[in-house]
Amino acid sequence: MTGAVCVDTSDYPQADGVLTITPVFAAPVDANIQITPATATNAVGTNHTLTITVNTSGGMIAAGGGTATATITSGPGSFVGGNTCTYSGGSASASCTVVITSATAGTTAVSATSNIPVDGDGSLSRTTDGTAGSSGPAQMNWVDANIQIAPATATNPVGTNHTVTITVNTSGGTIAAGGGTATASIASGPGSFVGGNTCTYSGGSASASCTVVITSATAGTTKVSATSSIPLAGDGSLSRTTDGTGGNSGQAQKNWVDANIQIAPATATNEIGTNHTLTITVNASGGTIAAGGGTATASIASGPGSFVGANTCTYTGGSASASCTVVITSATVGTTKVSATSSIPLAGAGSLSRTTDGTGSNSSPAEKTWVDANIQIAPATATNAAGTNHTLTITVNTSGGTIAAGGGTATATISSGPGSFVGGNTCTYPGGGASASCTVVITSATAGTTEIKASTTVSVGGASLTRDTDGSGANSGPATKLWADDVVTTTVRNSAGNDITGQAVPAGTVVHDEATVSKAAGTPASVPDPTGTVDFTLYDNGTCDGNVVATDPGKPLVGGVATSADFTTTTGTFSYRAHFNGQPGVYPAHDGPCEAFEAGKHLTYGGSMEGALKFQPGAWVNGGYHFKLAQKNTSPVTVHVTGVINVPVHCGSAKGPLAAGSPIAIPVSIAPFTIPAGSTSWYLTGDQKNILGWMGSVQAPDLCGGGQTMYNSEGATFDVIVVSGAHTGGINFQWHYRIPAAKGKPDTNCLNASDPNRNRSDVCSASWSSTKDP
Structure with a gap:
């Protein structure tokens, strides 16, 4: 037998002070230590309680306990509140x-030890080393988890659906078999979820994913967050959100890109036949146009016209x-x-087809x-008659628009021919209508074609159109102005029709005035000869400003000639004075020249003061x-004498025949x-x-021809008309x-004062x- 025996003698009788002990032998005392649970899985960051149990065999733990x-023999972790x-x-x-x-995932081995006090028998030191009934160390699995949302950034056209993938990952463990639910939310920016903002993921593995779909009708940047309470196989759950902490991703950033197309100018007015440039502009909102650029196509939706070059x-x-x-x-x-339309390529986000339909931010079609x-x-x-004013009307007509409110000039x-403008060669016409007119006045002092x-x-509508009367297009040609003028010539005639203008005739001579009205030089040939009437006036002096002796108005032109009474x-x-009354709208009225004549006493008588004469031609x-x-x-008293002295000429001799052309006047x-x-006195x-x-x-003159001598023996004749003012007595x-x-x-x-011979007393x-007195 081994071991110690302890005997309490107080309960045993003693005889004569002698204790009689009958030996009784007891079983030995043992002890062990356990740490539980032996294995466990916990989420990182959570507290896990380990129970340390001490057991005695064959005895009890001493009353004082x-x-x-506890000791971490390996792995991560720390004790909360002490390790004892x-x-x-x-x-x-x-x-x-x-x-x-x-705080981190991993497997922690925790050992426990105790010096176990045994009642009545000292103490036993035990440790969780797996020997002598003690457990081995406890094994603690720390499980972590994170949540990811992907893609982290993306660019999409507005109005399209974008799939966001939410992934939950465990470290040191697996997702509970039943899986879990992830919830997405829009932290900022435009957009909405398509079909709900939650999705479920499967369990049984260390990682699982599910998806949500987001869209936006407007451009901008949308931040999308995801969160999930991730169930862990064996020990609870971990709530995770995409806040960028730990192993969690940050929020997903979604760039929604819009685009529009513009065509400019929106409205414009141009002259027909001119080129007009249209600018097509594509704009990206929330992004940029892809590096390669793109193509815009213009089309005529309605109205006339065509593209110059490509469309x-x-x-x-x-x-x-x-x-x-485009042009x-x-x-x-x-x-x-x-x-205009274009499939606008967007950097990183496909393309958007846009047209100028006035929807969204797109312009409407351009209106030309x-x-x-x-x-x-x-x-x-x-x-028109020369010297008269003629009004020309200038009319400006527009088609497709109206004249600007301010009008024009x-x-x-x-461009050719005679004439000038009366009061300026410009005129102003009003605006606001499709047609307007103004007038200029032209005149010409001379005949001709102007x-x-x-x-x-x-x-017109902001477009400046220059037009000329050149006959092109709808423009008229130039105006052609025929200026007609007339010439009035007059002749005073006697009853025999002889011209006595500027002459003197014997009183009692019957006379009349004859006026001829003809086209003036320069009058266009296409203008007919003048017609109309002539007024005749007879005055009592030689300058047509004396007393009126007789009038004879309204004498018609016959063959261009009118005759007075x-x-x-x-x-x-x-x-x-003959006055042509003009021809309305064609020929102007004109006075003829003042045609003077005289009537007086006719004095004629002969004389042969020089005797017989013979002389040569040229004498x-x-x-x-x-x-x-x-x-x-x-x-x-004024005296006016007109007339001749006639010297008869004979050929061959003084008795020869009168020469043809005789007399010399x-x-x-x-x-x-x-x-x-x-x-x-004599004058x-x-x-x-x-x-x-x-x-x-x-x-x-050589009246007899051949330079023959000419003869005169009968003298000469004085033949004059004498016109005199009032007087008494004769002249x-x-x-x-x-x-x-x-x-x-x-x-x-004898009229040549420079000839010295004329001063000789025997010459002149x-x-x-x-x-004689007439």
Whole structure:
């Protein structure tokens, strides 16, 4: 037998002080230590209680109890509140607990040890080493978990669905067999979930995923968060959210990209036949256009016109906005609607097809107004009398639009021919309507054909259109203006039809005026000859401003000639004025020239003061006279003498036949001469050789031919008309003639003061005739 025996003698009788002990042998005392649970799985960060139990065999734990100490022999973790605990005594078994935790996943081995006090028999040191009835160390599995949302970033076109994958992962364990639920939420930005914001994932593995779908109708950045209470196989759950802590992902960031297409200008007005550039712009919102750029296509939705070149254009990528252009034109007026479309490639997000339909941020189609205009000048042709004003109307017409409110200015120019503008060559026309007119006035002092053009730059719907009356398109040609003028010529005639204009005739001669009205030089050939009437007026002086003697109005032109009534002359000076009354709208009224004539006393008588004469062709033949009042007059008296001295010519001899063309007529008319009051002197001189006594000279023509000698023996005849102012008494005349060469003298012109021969007393000193009073 081994072991110690302890005997309590108090209960045994003693005899004579002698204790009699009968030995009784007891079983031995043992002990062990357990730590439980032997294995367990817990979520990281949670507390796990380990129970340490001490057991005795064959005895009891001492009444004071004891202390157990836990130790982490391997793996992560730490004790919460200490690694020792006390257990009570007085029984064969007692327990106490320690608490362990771990912030990280892993397997922790925890051992326990205690010096177990045994009642009455010291203590036994035991440890969880798996020997002698003690358990082995406890094994603690720490399980972690995280949640991920993917993709972390993505770019999608607005209006499309985007799938977000939520993945839960465990570390150090598995998801409970029943799986779990993940919940997604929009933390910020636009969008909504398609079909719910939760999804379920399966269990039984370390990782599981499920998906939710999100979309957005507007551009922007959406942040999506996910959370789940992840059930762990064997020990509870872990709540995880995508907050970027631990192994959790951050929120998913979703870029929603929108795009729009614009065509500009939205409205514009252009002249037909011109090119108009349309700019197509594509814009990305929330992203950029893909690097390769894209193509826009324009189309005519309605109205006239066609594209110049292609109807497509390419735009660049790499930015949020890009543009390209197409060119359109139209040969006719109207409104053209042009639409643009493009499949806009977006960086990282596919493409969006956009058209200019006015939806969303897209523009509407461009509206292009094509306008035309023309200018007219009227009347196209017209005939007017020279010197009159003619009004030309300039009209501006628009097609497809109206003239700008401020109106415009038209300018007329004379491109050829005579004339000028009256009051300026421009005029202003009002705006606001499709047609407007204004007028200019033109005149010409001379006959001819004038071509007038008109031009303007008219504003229609903001487009400036320059138009000219060049006959192109709907424009009129220039206006053609025919200016007609007339010439009035008059002749005073006697009853025989002879022209006596500017002459003197015997009183009693019957005369009339004859007016011829013809086209003036320059009058266009297409203008008919003048027609109409002539008014005749006869005056009592030679300048058509005296007293009216007779009138004869309204005499019609017949073949361009009008004739006044006959007038029987009395002594005096007269003048006719013929006035053409014009032809309305064609020929202007004109006065003819003032045609003067005189009627007076006819004085004719002969004389042979020079005797028989013979002379050669070319010899100077001179003639003259003088006159005086027979008695004094208290007032001056004007005398006007017109006429000739006639010298007959014979051929072969003085008795030969008169030469053809005989006589030689010496003109001896003078300007009216006024005899002073109270004078009875001879005028212009009393000296027969004085130059003032010679009024005319001619060189003898070759009347007999061949240079033959010409003969005169009968003398000459003084044949004049004498017109004089009122006077008393008679007027005495004497006359003379001289052919110096026929008298054997030098051949002399007695009116040539520079010829020294004329001053010789025997050259121009011819005898006066007898005296006569008409």
